Amino acid sequence: xFKQRVNHDIYLRILELRxxxxxxxxxxxxxxxxxxxxxxxxxxxxxxxxxxxxxxxxNQYAANNGAQFGIWNHNELVGVLGLHDISWTxxxxxxxxxxxxxxxxxxxxTQSCRTLIDILFQDYDLNRxxxxxxxxxxxxxxxxxxxxxxxEGYRHQAEWLYDHYVxxxxxxxxxxxxxxxxxxxxxxxxxx
Numbered sequence: 001x002f003k004q005r006v007n008h009d010i011y012l013r014i015l016e017l018r019x020x021x022x023x024x025x026x027x028x029x030x031x032x033x034x035x036x037x038x039x040x041x042x043x044x045x046x047x048x049x050x051x052x053x054x055x056x057x058x059n060q061y062a063a064n065n066g067a068q069f070g071i072w073n074h075n076e077l078v079g080v081l082g083l084h085d086i087s088w089t090x091x092x093x094x095x096x097x098x099x100x101x102x103x104x105x106x107x108x109x110t111q112s113c114r115t116l117i118d119i120l121f122q123d124y125d126l127n128r129x130x131x132x133x134x135x136x137x138x139x140x141x142x143x144x145x146x147x148x149x150x151x152e153g154y155r156h157q158a159e160w161l162y163d164h165y166v167x168x169x170x171x172x173x174x175x176x177x178x179x180x181x182x183x184x185x186x187x188x189x190x191x192x
Contacts (some may be wrong), residue, residue, distance in 0.1 A: 001016065002061070006071075006111050013069065014069060015054045015058075015070045020050040023077060024047050039160065066084050069116065071099070079112075080098055091128065092130065094130040095113065097140070110142075113143055113147060117129055127175050128173070129173050131171045132158070132170050141171075151170075153169075
C-alpha cells in the first residue's frame with residue numbers, strides 16, 4: 001500500500017478501513033471549521049460514512065484512477081489529500097484537500113501537496129494537475145499560489161454549499177513548469 005514520507009514528521013498514506021475512527025474523529029473535532037467550505041460534512045457523521053469514503057478511495061486506487069491519502073503528522077491523522085479521477089488520455093488530474101483546524105498554519109498541506117505533485121509528475125508521468133478552490137477561501141487558495149500554480153480563471157457559482165453557491169478559482173500546473181520551479185528533493189518511502 002502507498003506510503004510516502006513528506007518530511008521527518010509527516011507522511012502520506014492511502015486511507016485504509018482501519019482509519020475510519022481517526023478520520024471521523026478528526027472531522028468531528030473540526031466540524032464547524034470545515035463546514036464553511038466542504039459541502040459533504042452533513043452527510044459524514046458516522047464511522048460507517050468514513051468507511052464508505054475510504055472504500056471509494058481504495059477502489060479508485062485499485063483501478064489506478066485516483067486515491068484518498070491520509071496526512072499523518074507524528075503518526076496522527078491531521079488531514080486528507082485527495083487525488084481525483086485521472087484522465088490517462090490527457091495525463092491530467094485534480095487535487096482536493098482539507099486539514100483539521102488545529103493543524104493549520106504549519107505548512108503541512110503545502111509540503112504534502114508538493115510531495116504528491118512531485119510523484120504525479122515524475123512517477124505517474126502526468127502532464128497537468130488542477131486545483132479548484134472556493135474563491136473566498138483564502139487559506140486553501142494560498143496552497144496552489146505558494147506552489148506556483150497559475151490562476152486560470154473563475155467558475156461562477158460552481159458549487160452549492162448548503163444554502164448558497166460559491167465561485168471557484170481554477171489553478172493549473174503543467175509538468176514542464178513544475179520541473180522549473182520545484183527543486184527535486186529526494187523522496188524516501190517509509191515503512192510501517
